[in-house]
Each structure stands twice: as C-alpha cells, then as structure tokens.
Amino acid sequence: MQLSETDIIKKNEIELTEVLSALWKGKWIIVLLSAIFAVASVFIALSIPNTYKASVMLSPVEDTDGGMLSNLKSEFGGLAAMAGVNLGGAKSNKSALALQVMQSRAFLNGFIEKYNLKPQIMATEGWDLATNTLIYKPNVYDTQQKKWIRDVDVPFKPEPDVQEVYEFFTSNNLTVVEEKEKGLVTVLITHYSPHLAKQMADNIVSEINDYMKSEAITEAEVKIEYLKQALAETSVADMQKIFYQLIEQQEQNKMLAQTQSQYVFKIIDPAILPIKKAGPKRALICLGITFLGALLAMGFVLFRYFVLNRR
Template structure:
C-alpha cells in the first residue's frame, strides 16, 4: 500500500515527537552522564603535562655554482657530450634535498644517537619547572641506571628501534614547514621541556648544514679525482679547458663548503626559549569529551526506548 504525501509527513511528525519525548524522559540520564564526562574531562586535561615548541626560521643559501656550469654547457655542451661528460647546469636543488634528508630515518637516528636523546624523546612524561628536570616514565626507563625496562613482545626490544624512534620524532617532536611563496623554511621542535625543545631545534639546523657540507666535499673530491684522471687521458685543447674549469668549479665548491658554517640554510630568526605552552589544548579536550558524553547519553536513551522498549512490548 502506497502512502500519500500527507501520511508520510504525519508519520515523520509522529516519529520526531516520539524521539523528542524519549529524550525528555531520559533527560536525567543525559544530564548526569554529560556532567560526569565534563568533570572527568577537566581532571584528564589537567593531568596532561604542558608541551613547549621552539621554532627557527631559515632561508636557503643560494648556490653560486649554477652559473658557471650553465656557461660551460652553452659553450662546450656538444663537445662534452661527445666525450661522455655531463656538465649539468640545471638549477641546484640543494635546499630541497636537505629538507628531505632532515626528515629521513638515517638523519634523525644519527642526530638522536649523537646527542643521546633517545630517553629524552621516548621515555619522558613531563618536566619539573622548579628543578628543570625531566620526568621519566618508571614503566619505560630506569633513569638511575640508564636502562630501558619496557615490557614489549618479541621480536621487539625494551630499547626503541630506528623505525619506532623515527615515527615518534616525526609525529610528536619535529615539524618542517616550507613556505614556497616566500622561499623560507620553519623548523619546529616540541617537547615537555622548553630547554630541550630549544636545544634540539638549534642542533638540528647545525647538523643538517654539517651533513650537507660533508656530503658536498666528499662528492667534490670524487669528481675532482675523476676529472683529473680524464684530463690526463685527453689531448684535445677544448676538452682540457673544460676539465680545468670543472676542476676549478669543484675546488670552489669545496672552498665554500669548508668556509660556510651555514652551508644550506641561513638562520633568519633564531630560536628563543619558549615560555608559553604549545599544548595540550585543554579547553578543546574538555569541550570534545563533554560533547561525546552527551552524544553517548542520547544514543543510550534512544536505544533503550526504541530497541529495549520494543522487546519488552513484544
């Protein structure tokens, strides 16, 4: 039997009235449950330790080698290609590569190992303002004996591995934000201790510059060795000129790398000790949990009325 439009509207009004009536009859359950969630959310939010974020604003250092290679390519590109030498000459992507390296497992693991930050990052649960001491989780790390005591299943070990460390750092501590319009990069470190956050963000900038500098010098040495060997094997004057200029360019790369402390990124706005907390957002936590409690209470009241009530009637 097909219902008319008037019957459908009437049926909908009846259903809505019944829903509102069920909610009204269960108002005490909804109210008490919401209050319990609200009070619990306040205690929960207050139990969470503060976190602090230190940031540094960086500008990529311009590469002065691109022009030399472009000139060589335009003048001797064909001859070099015939000799099997790639002059390149494209735009340097040094800063973009450095950003990827900074967020890689290899770099982060080496950074943490060098500065012995694994317990600081993976085992702390707070920071004491008065004594400026980290609070370590007693179930995770024995600070007195410097020993990991986590209870984990095989094949995992009490001490966190590379993958676990990387996921924790990239999700909880490190944030790299690139502003492509302005050509600037913001690096941020978050931790329970503002002193640790500031120290880490400063050190990570130093380490990425040092890492890229070391890589550039090593690569330049390999290229110089190859170019010198190839130069000794050729008697073509134009090719010899190319090799001499390429060797000179690689020597210049080494010189710049050895003399520039800020090889890839130049600090525009250095990190300061963060005084204001970055988290947790206690107000949002309280609102969210209170709202969740109200929704669950309404759902329970409607379930009791429409499901359990119908079973009783049957």
C-alpha cells in the same frame, strides 16, 4: 481486523514531540551523566602534561655555481661530448635535497644517536618546571642504570629500534613546513621540555647544514681527483683548458662549502625558549568529553523509553 500497511507505518512512527517528551522525562539522567563526564573530563585534561613548541625559520641559500659551467658548455660543449666529458645538465637544488635529507630515516636516527635523545624522546611523560628535569616513565626506562626495561612482545625489544624511533619522532616531535611561494622553511620541534625543544631545533638546523656541507666537500674532492686524472691522460690543448677550468670550479665549490657555516639554510628567525604551552587544548578536551557524555545519556534515555519500556 487486519491493519493496512499505512496504518502499521503510522502506528510505529515516532513523532518529534514523543522524542522530546522522552528526553524531558529522562532529563535528570541526562544531567547526571553529563555532569559525570564533565568532571571526568577535567581530571583527564589536567592529567595530560603540557607540551612546548620551538620553531626556527629558514631561508634556502642560493646556489652560487653554474656561471663558469654555462660558459664552458657553450664554448666547448661539442668537444667535451666527443671526449666523453659531461659538463652538467639541470641546475641542482641543494635546499630541496636538504629538506628531504632532514626528514629521512638515516639522518634523523643519526641525529638522535649523536645527541643521545632516544630516552628523552621515547621514555618521557612530562617535565618538572621547578627543577627543570624530565619525568621518565618508570616502567619503560631506568634512569639510574640508564637501561630500557619496557615489556614488549617479539619482535620488538626493550630498547626501541631505528624504525620505531623514526616513526615516533616524525609523528610527535618534528614538523617541517615549506612555504614555496615565500621561499621559506619552518622547522618546529615539540616536546614536554621547552629547553630540549629549543636545543633540538637549533641542533637539527646546524646538523643538516654540516651534513650537506660535508657531502659537498666530499663530492668536490672526488670530482677534482677524477678531473686531474683525466687531465694527465689527454694531450689536446682545448680539453686541457676544459679540465683546468672544471678543476678550478670544483675548487671554488669546495672553498665555498668550507667557509660557509650556513651552507644550505640561512636562519631568518632563530628558535627562542617557548614559554607558552602549545598543548594540550584542555578547554576543547573538556567540551568534547562533556558533549560525548550528553549524547550517550540521550541515547540511553531514548533506548530505554522506545525499546525497553515498550517491550
């Protein structure tokens, strides 16, 4: 007798009670595999080294220029435009620019090279609390000869290049959080060594302030030189007045840059030596691996019951 389509569907339909019955019959397999994964998860979690996170909170330093320039623009704007002198447009935001510079490839690679951080970032796998020393990967970096020995495929070289270092550092070590509503910036550095994390957090803030200060001084000197040359080439009294005041403004900008140690960012909450680890979350790792083991075990039991046994 030929079965109808409805009968075929009912025949092949798997009821919930049958699934639960299959799981109950294979309960010892599920328990055993879950226990194996649980034990393995403990060893995996313990093998992952601790990481520490140092943070420094910053407040952007407000721009102090603009007042004299606004007065000049309102008083001599038309005359300056006729003479081809630009008295300025939109107000510059040096802190926003500094944020972009601080996360740029050129700045970060220069920072890493200056403090010789490449081996400490790219070749470490842990930190020894007792001796306060970094643990290096023996197949990556030779600490005795200070030489890169890692085995990589072409076009990579044993020593990481600037792009590789930049991508690794921004993905694993550096985090910049900007709170625009509060006007605050937090720089976080993560590393195996809490001491190195704090040093890098302190140094990167100092370096971005020094970098932006140097750029501002150089820019002011270039403008002063140009304005002095333009002053020597004009005989119009009003234009001379404009040039004198613009030169004075640039001299003030240069002086402010030279005298401000915290030129772009003011430290609100300095970095401290982190004592508590930031990671890894070992409890979550163990729970996740154990749960995965239980799912795989249940999948195996159901597959064996509904597929292999029926065949």
